């Protein structure tokens with residue numbers, strides 16, 4: 001399951017942030033995941049619970065911001081669509097649509113505790 005290796009990667013980065021700021025415990029980590037990054041937010045949260053056991057991030061919350069990919073027509077501009085619905089051709093002119101974004105996999109925010117004090 002590749003969500004586990006992604007969760008480990010997020011954990012490694014979060015622990016680096018924690019160490020840089022002299023924090024003692026990670027409370028909340030926020031990541032942005034694109035629609036096309038092939039990451040299941042639900043699986044990622046399960047993986048997070050598993051990889052954080054026994055470490056400074058145990059019991060912390062992983063928040064996943066799901067970013068949809070944007071589709072647009074080279075002539076008509078952005079195309080409105082329902083999340084998850086994929087439109088291959090422009091409904092107005094029939095041109096093949098271009099895709100923008102959706103591949104994000106970013107660590108957005110790490111919230112932590114310093115020596116038992118709430119931030």
Ligand SMILES: [Zn+2]
Pocket residue numbers: 073074075076077090091092093094095
């Ligand atoms: Zn068009």
